Amino acid sequence: MSHAPQLLAALAAPIAGALLVWACARWPRLQELASLAAAIALFGLVVSLAAAVMAGDAPRVALFDIVPGLPVAFALEPLGALFALIASFLWIVTTVYSIGYVRANREGHQTRYYACFAAALASAIGVAFAGNMFTLFLFYEALTLSTYPLVTHSGTEEARRAGRTYLGFLLSTSILLQLFAILWTWVEVGTLDFRAGGILAGAVSERTAAVLLVLYMFGIGKAALMPLHAWLPAAMVAPTPVSALLHAVAVVKAGVFTVLKVLVYIFGLDFVASMAGSEWLIAVASATIVIASLIALRQDDLKRRLAYSTVSQLAYVVLGGALATGFGVVGGAMHIATHAFGKITLFFCAGAIYTAAHKRLVSELDGIGYRMPVTMGAFTVGALGLIGLPPFAALWSKWYLVGGADEGSLVPVIAVLLGSSLLNALYFVPILARAFFPAGGLPVAAGREEAPWPILAATLVAALGTAALFFYPQALLELVQPLAGSP
């Protein structure tokens, strides 16, 4: 059965949402409704497509050739289905959150906000569905451009500067390194399709492949591999829902998703494993995990601390791919999902705190757990989840990653993974300690003051998701398992 119409409809849904938002410029309430409707429609379509993928189908559609032999094409496979599922589900949650956040904080430019949000989602879905590296690149760039107005949303000088950093890093790496690598691949191999087992294996010399690997890995700037990570903390000037969905889920996950895609379907895992010049990637990913965590320890701005934590956690996924073992890739893919739920919960909480208490610094959070018990409860869930403690989801992905390192008997990598969990604990637990056990004793008469209900509801859903993925990881595993089995 052909699923082409659903595939195209899924791409069209957020675009239609963006247009509706634009058309309803005079009716802010309708804009909220349009965003929500688009999000729900998208999720429904993605679920039906993911079901088809799990049933063994491979929905695909080719639109038109951009140069002869190179079409803009979409093809869904397990990894893409996973990414699309997470992004589209969390878009619904984030839209609810946005409604509360935008109203409560009286953010201006609502039309631009919701329209760009929908456009960013359309781009993310395009990345997830891309059938060849070129199509992926198209949507990768669209994602950068559509999120730029969201990063600079406030319009202050600081936001504009951050926006320049954001565009500068993402565009220059993608054009100079990634596009260069794509063109090189095209000239060498004559195709850019994602194929099981890779297209480079056997087609190019070892040396060329080693250079291409460097170009691809640093060219995918959205994966925030050090030293090309500085755009992510800069992007934190954006309104919190943007940081939550885009800079903890859609944009950065598009980055690591692309990394996995390239490693699995362009290089092929066996090729990566056999390549002499691929250990550096494991080293760089490990170094990113540790260094970013260390930097996170020193951040007082809550969102920046979360951002550095994201940089570190993204490197887990890259590491999973770089290990080039079945366990590693499955772990990496699962970490895309588990980190998404955990980190979005934390960002939602940070936004809730900002909305209700107008606090942005960790050092201001003394006793906040008593003013905002629900929010901080959710924060605890997210933090424990990311540390990798049961009963929360990230345990599973870390489990598989350690398994992957063990398969390759890479003891230092196991040490990094375990050490990093410790570091995670070191930068999250002090926040919890401050919130619930303030230094100056318990506040005497702390009135409850939670954020508006849409914010609270969205936060709770995200937190519940973190727990749910721990108890029901089977669906997730089933979806990504095919990645491990190399043909």
Next chain:
Amino acid sequence: MIASHLPVLQVALPLIAAPVCVLLRRGRWAWAFTTIVCWGMLAIAALLLDQAMGAGPISYRLGGWAPPIGIEYRLDGVNAFVLLILAGTAALMMPYARQSVEQEIRPERQHLFYCVFLLALTGLLGIAATGDAFNIYVFLEISSLASYVLIALGRRRRALTASYQYLIIGTIGASLILIGIGFLYAKTGTLNIADLAERVPALGETPAILAAFAFITVGVLIKLALFPFHLWLPNAYAYAPSFVSAFFAATATKVGAYMLLRFVFTVFGAPFAFGTLPLKEVLLSLSLIAVLAGSLAALFQTDLKRLLAFSSVGQIGYLGVGIGLASVTGVTGALVHVFNHALMKGGLFLAAGAIAYRLGATDLSALHGLGRRMPFTMAAVVIGGLGLVGVPITSGFVSKWYLVQGAFEEGLWPVALFVLVGSLIALAYVGRVIEAAYFRAAPEGGEPVREAPWAMQLSIWAMIAGSVYFGLHTDLTVGIAERAAAVLLGAP
């Protein structure tokens, strides 16, 4: 009957129409007449391209004289394609001309303006159509003289110095070409390009041929405005009347690129130019410097028209890269870029002119908040600008794709890298325009600004829509360009 005379009609029609404009006496009548002529020429060009692609090269004997003695017009895939670009640009820009010219040119001069415009067009079309080397020089002078006049008509007094500067440099260029053609004639006894193509390679590496090659190449590079011969271009484009900037940006340098292709590949032949002589190294290095220097200079401009003009210097560099690669892929890229850049840069200059029409200025600071006040014009600027960057889906991407692919095929990956760096810089300067128009608030208490008139919009959007259409449907442009490149490189 008429069909067999199409090649000469293509050139003669505007030549005859030019004095008619003088007789019409009224600006608006002259405009209407010119519009009809331009669309007629577009029809002719389309028919000619169809013939040239279908039945092979068309040979037309002027006055019935056989080629070596008489002048031959010879149309193959290459120049028929260039003719279509020229006539198409003129036709698409005519709706724009009326209001723009009425505002910028004094009423008693308007009909003369159209007369000179048609003469310039005659010259450009003639260069492309003729198969005679000396005839190329004659038409070059016609177009150059006409363009000096057109540029000098700009509203600001600096237009006069810009025109004078162009006159001096342009005349030097044309003289060099003439000297080179003289050498060729002295050694071969013919001016017919097809004959030259047979006799010149046989003569080999004699001093006269080397001198001819040097004179012609440098002369053409001046006309093409390739770095370091670009100095005339920014001022000429920035201070000319809006319509003139747009028309020349879309056509004049493209004809330069055509001349380079024709002389280097057809007359001297690729083995001589790229094998015996180091044209490849020279052309590629100059072109890459042009890409970087032109784009960087564009980055630091504070005026939209000057920014676009320096961007042209950079984009001409891309043409040079494609020609310098001297491979079918590279030349295809160059030819496609000739077409695509004509659409993009023409559309952008038209849009800049529309802004000048409403605001009286094109400073980037005057553009603040214009995204809301002139939404359609600014949207056109954004799309055209993205084309200059080479964003996929726009036609600029297609040409760059071929250029980069050509570079890789030749094993010249640094060239590919430079092309991408150029794109990045282009992104930065386009970004500045977008930031000014969309992310800066309009000045308080400014007078309300209306969107540009619909007739001007029509021309702008015809060009810009074309640049997107040909980014999606590449069969037509790439197909023609690939065959033309094969013809030039002598492949079957």
